[in-house]
Each structure stands twice: as structure tokens, then as C-alpha cells.
Amino acid sequence: MPFSLFSRKKPTRRFNGFYADWSKTLSENCLPLLRQSLSSAASASVLSSNVDLVLRHLVLYYETLDLAADPNTIAYLLFPSWRNSLETPFLFIGDIHPYLLTNLLRSFIDRENRDSDDDEDSLRLIPDLVNQPLKIATAWKDPSDELMTRIDQIECTMRLMVPVLMDRMRKTQRGFVSRVSENWISSYQAGKKKKTVAAVAASAASVDEEAKVEMEELVSIFVDANRLRKSVIMDIVGATSEHQAALFLEGLCQFLVGFKDQVLLQDFEVVALPN
């Protein structure tokens, strides 16, 4: 039984299993729920509780990621085999880039507030909007100054934190290679005099030792990156109106679910790069 290693203490399951279930819930429950609430039939309280539910589902994902991260497992979380080849190039410290969230929000706003000659175009592109109640269809029209200020603030915080995360990533990797190099070079020099087998064994032990330090720092970077993503999602939902929040979460879920599109993935596997 593959899980026997973990079942000695509390009952646990592999993260990839959780992720598969979580993704399924996202596409089969969350997205339909949101779409339903955005249709004309739903009441305001249904909309509100569904927004809440989907937000909780997204937060659950980031909290579970944190629970799964430790120095032994962080490598798998940073290079997740449970993500397909369409997704992996877009992973930033193990998940979506935080800027993507505000960019998505801004794109919604920009699209609805472009110069008038584009209006017809944008409506054509999102036929669903035509059938939506006016409140939803115009949710992004003329956003309040308060919302725009709040988006600026969220972006500002992110633009302070993302470079710090990148910097920590760079420093911890360079630090690791430097320390391993130091140890390797000194044991290589010692090995010139003594038996080299001993030197090789010593350097293997030292890589292990240095890696422990590095993996711990990687866990902390990963947890911080997830905290940032989670808080940006929560901040956006907090800053927007109920309708806007529902539309934003719908867009985000649609995006996350889209990576698992089987038809697209099948084509993806056989397509060549452009020249």
C-alpha cells in the first residue's frame, strides 16, 4: 500500500489525489454554481453565498498546499508532476503568477470601458453577457474610484513582494551551489592526497546537509508565495461588489479549469513550435 509510510500517525493522502478531486470540484461544482448565480434567476443572497463558497474552495487549495510542504516534499510541489505540459510553463513558484490575478481583473474593467467603437465587438465576443441581467452586464462599466484605488494598492503590495520572492529564490539557489562548491573543492583537494572514495562520500553527505538548509528556505518561499496569491484573491473579492466578485471568480475558475481541457490538450501534444 503506497500510503503506509504516512498512515502510521494521522490518516493522510497523497497531494496529487487531493488536487485531482479539488480540480474536479472546481470545474463540476464551483464554475456551474457561479454561472447559475450570474443568470437572471438567482437572488442576491444565492449569489453572495456562492461567491463565498467558491472563495473558500480556492483558499482551501492554498492552505492544503501549505500543509503538504516540508523540506522533503517541496521539490515535488515546485515541480508538480500532476500538472500537465500546458500548465507547467506558467507556474511561478509552484502555481499561477500573482500578477495574473490583478491583470485579469483589470482586463475585465478595461474591456468594458474602452472607446465606444469597440463596444459592439466586446459584446459579440462574450455572447453570454447579452442574456445576463443588466446589473451583471454592466458590472465593470465605470468602476468606482474606490475600487480603482484599491486595485492600485493591491498591485503595489504585490510589486513589492514578488521581486522579494524572486530574489530569495535566486539567493537560496546560489547559496546552495556556493556551499556545495566550497565543500566539493576542499574535499577534492584533500582527496588528491588521500583516497578519493572517502572524498566522494564526504561530498555526498555535505550536499545532503546543505540541501536541508536550502529546502527549508524553499518551503518558506513557497508558503509566502501562496499566502500572497491567496490574499490577493481575497482582497479582490473584498474590494469588488458582489456581482464583480462573482464575475472575477468565474473568470478565474474558467481559466484554471481551461488548462485541463482535454480536446485542447490532445491537440497540444502534436502541435509544432512556430518557426
Add this chain to the structure above:
Amino acid sequence: MARSMEAARFEQNGFEEANVEESVSWDDLERDAASKAGGSSERTQAWRSHQHDSARKGDEPAGDLYELWRQEQNSIAARLDKELKSRWELDELIEEQLSGYGSHYYKAMVSTSLKDVSNLLMPTWLPPHELAAVSWLGDWRPTSILDLLRILAAQNPSFSLSESSERILSQLLREIRIEEAVIDEEYAEIQATCVLHLPFSPLCNAQSQEEALLSVQGLFGNIHKVISKAQRLRYKVLELVMKKLLNQTDTAEFVVAFAGIQDAIHQFGEHKKLKKLYPAVPLKGSGSSS
């Protein structure tokens, strides 16, 4: 181009290397003379007094000594000749190794399928712990390569990095650090902004499956360009280090260390992979929040 660089290295280091040869032969001569003069530990002293003696006496042992000296000269010349030949071999080996790196990095640039792009960033043939430990866009950071050189120069007493080379190295570290950051920015732009043009994005205009694939293709083409840039930067750093910055012996030391350290980290990754400590979560988190 490779040839002119080779020539440049000889021009650059020719003088230095000549010095080394000279000191080797003097060393041998002195040691030899010292042993003949009665094995005194004060070699230089002995050599001088020996010279002095034979000049003053000028009798029959002088001919023998000359013969001995001549033989010694010939044997040293023969040894030097051998050394020179092995030096050419060393050059060839270094050249071979550099072109090995070249084709390794080039392979990434001629990838043809979209899937290759993902494999370059997250190579399935490398253990995850190795990737987490060192990987930047699929391979070692160029700055890490320079860090290794810096440490090698500081720790290895036989390393003869000149003062000007050391200055070039720290200058190079700064420049490559900036180039790395530029590539990071470009990649972040793709991950944060261009990603919204994927066909399933709520903002994508793609109408048909063909259009959808075209947008994916375009996006992956851009990612591939960024990876190629990173690969070129890695190769540029190695080429500068091996052809411009270091003399032949130091280059050989560097290549040995680089390969050895890469291997040590790879072994560590393989070892960790065998332990199969996969991420796990409490069972109650069933993947559904409802």
C-alpha cells in the same frame, strides 16, 4: 572564431606560461646540482657554491660535470616536449567539453514541439530535488557557474587568476546577474500577462479550435524564445570562462569541478527520489469545500 580565441589565449597567457616552464627547469637544475654537491637542503646556496668551486678549480671534473649537465638538459627538454604534447591534448579535451556544453544547450534551442517547451522547463529526466535545488529555466543559473569559479579561485592555491582576471570576473558577475534579471522579467510578462491570451481565458477572442491552437502556439513560441535566451547566456558564461578568463590548467580544474559538483547534486537528487517522500495532506481535506 574558435581559432582566433584560441590564438588570443596563447597571446594572453604565453608569457605567463613561459615563466612557469622556466621556473620548473631551474627548479630541477637546482635540485640536481644540490644533490651532487652533497645533498644540502639549502639548494640555492649549494648551487652557488658549486658553481663557484668548479669555476675556481677548472680541472678534470669540469668536463664530467658539463657532460652531466648536458644530459640533464636533454632529459629536461624531452620531458618538456612530452608536457607540451599533453598540453595540446588538454586543449583538445577542453575544446571537446565546451562543444559538449554547446550542443547540450543548442539542443534546447532547436526543440520542435510545444511539449518540448514544458520538458525543457521541467525535465522529466532530472529528479525534482535537483531541479528545486539549482534550476533556473531548466538548468544551472549562469551566476551559479560564476560563483563556482569565484570559489575555485579563492580556495584552490594552484589557481592563478590574475588581478585583472579577478576584476573581470566580478564585473562579469554583475553583468550576468542583470541579464538573468532581464530574462526573469520577460518570463514574468508571459506568465502574468500573455497567459491571458490562452484560448480558454475569459479574455481570449479565439472563435475556432484552429484559432485556439494558434494562440497556444504563439505563446509557447515566446516561452521558447525566453528559454533559448537563457541557454545562450549559460553558454556565453562558460565560453568566456573557459576561453578568455582562465589559462589552460585553470580551465581544466574548472571543468573537473563543474562536472563533479553537477554530478554530486544529481546524485543527491536521485537519492532523494528513491526515498519517495511525496507531498501528503490530512485525509479530511477531501478536495471539496462543501
